Amino acid sequence: MLTTQLQTAGETFVAAVTATPEMEAFVRAKAVFRADPELQDLRKRLSQRSGELQAKQTTGALTQQEIDEVQFLQNTLNAHPITVQFVQARHAIIARLGECNEAVSEEIGFDFAAAAAPQSCCG
Amino acid sequence: MHNIEKQIESGAMSLEEVAGKLGVAVVATAEYRALNAAEKRYQNDIQARELYGRFREQQRTVQLMQQLGKATPEDMEHLENLQKDIETNETLAGYFDAQEKLVALLRDLNEFISSRLNMDFAALSKPQRGCCG
Numbered sequence: 001m002l003t004t005q006l007q008t009a010g011e012t013f014v015a016a017v018t019a020t021p022e023m024e025a026f027v028r029a030k031a032v033f034r035a036d037p038e039l040q041d042l043r044k045r046l047s048q049r050s051g052e053l054q055a056k057q058t059t060g061a062l063t064q065q066e067i068d069e070v071q072f073l074q075n076t077l078n079a080h081p082i083t084v085q086f087v088q089a090r091h092a093i094i095a096r097l098g099e100c101n102e103a104v105s106e107e108i109g110f111d112f113a114a115a116a117a118p119q120s121c122c123g
Numbered sequence: 124m125h126n127i128e129k130q131i132e133s134g135a136m137s138l139e140e141v142a143g144k145l146g147v148a149v150v151a152t153a154e155y156r157a158l159n160a161a162e163k164r165y166q167n168d169i170q171a172r173e174l175y176g177r178f179r180e181q182q183r184t185v186q187l188m189q190q191l192g193k194a195t196p197e198d199m200e201h202l203e204n205l206q207k208d209i210e211t212n213e214t215l216a217g218y219f220d221a222q223e224k225l226v227a228l229l230r231d232l233n234e235f236i237s238s239r240l241n242m243d244f245a246a247l248s249k250p251q252r253g254c255c256g
Contacts, residue, residue: 002231009148010232014239016141023240094247100142101248107146108155113249116229 017100022093029082029089036082046073149232154225161221164214171214178205 002010017023033039049070056062077083104112149155165171181202188194209215233245 002228002235003148003152005151006148006228006232007235009145010235011239013141013145014236016136016138017240020138093242096138097242097244097248099139101245103139103142104146104149107143108149111249112146112149112229113233113245115226115245116233117245117249118230118243 013100017097020093020096022089022096026089026093029086033082033086039077039080039082042073042077042080046070046077049073149229152225152228154221154228158218158221158225161214161218165218168214171212171218174205174208174212175215178202178209181205 049066053062053066053070056066101111101113181198185194185198185202188198229245233243237243237245
């Protein structure tokens with residue numbers, strides 16, 4: 001249960017992060033990435049082919065040509081300027097959040113994120 | 124909210140300063156103070172520290188023996204007995220309880236922030252140490 005003071009500090013922090021150029025750029029880049037029809041089509045094809053190939057892999061019927069095809073789709077998606085911009089914007093906001101975590105951690109005397117992050121693969 | 128945005132835009136307050144204030148708010152909570160008190164108690168309780176040291180040592184031994192396939196029932200029983208001693212030791216039980224309560228609070232705070240940011244603040248900003256780091 002969060003105290004009023006903690007809620008207020010949390011809301012202030014959220015407002016401050018939201019107002020950063022990094023967050024604004026990230027939100028814009030994400031919206032463009034999601035809405036672009038060419039990328040939507042690429043993601044759909046990639047997901048479809050990956051699913052089909054995964055099924056084939058279990059039966060041993062997968063060919064090199066099919067692997068190359070999926071690799072090509074993935075590379076095309078990754079190299080698209082909109083994707084590149086989205087990934088760069090994501091890196092920038094994550095770096096900013098990392099700086100924020102350092103500032104919080106310095107006050108509390110241990111790593112905030114390491115303690116507060118949801119449990120990962122190791123339980 | 125607008126006030127904060129203006130202060131950041133004008134450079135009167137940095138984002139790191141706002142984050143620092145969040146840390147200050149955590150330090151002011153009952154859970155944080157309780158953990159501090161429990162930690163001091165633990166540091167001053169030689170018996171509790173010695174018991175925990177023996178437990179950790181036995182835990183390492185059992186893990187090593189298990190890896191080598193040589194863990195004996197006696198090794199396991201010794202570890203279980205030490206675990207029981209820890210659970211009934213007031214200082215240690217209080218210390219672990221205080222740790223759990225503070226971690227629960229920090230997770231709630233992270234959820235509060237992350238749901239508003241639409242991204243997981245702690246998961247994205249924690250130092251990367253690989254999967255089981």
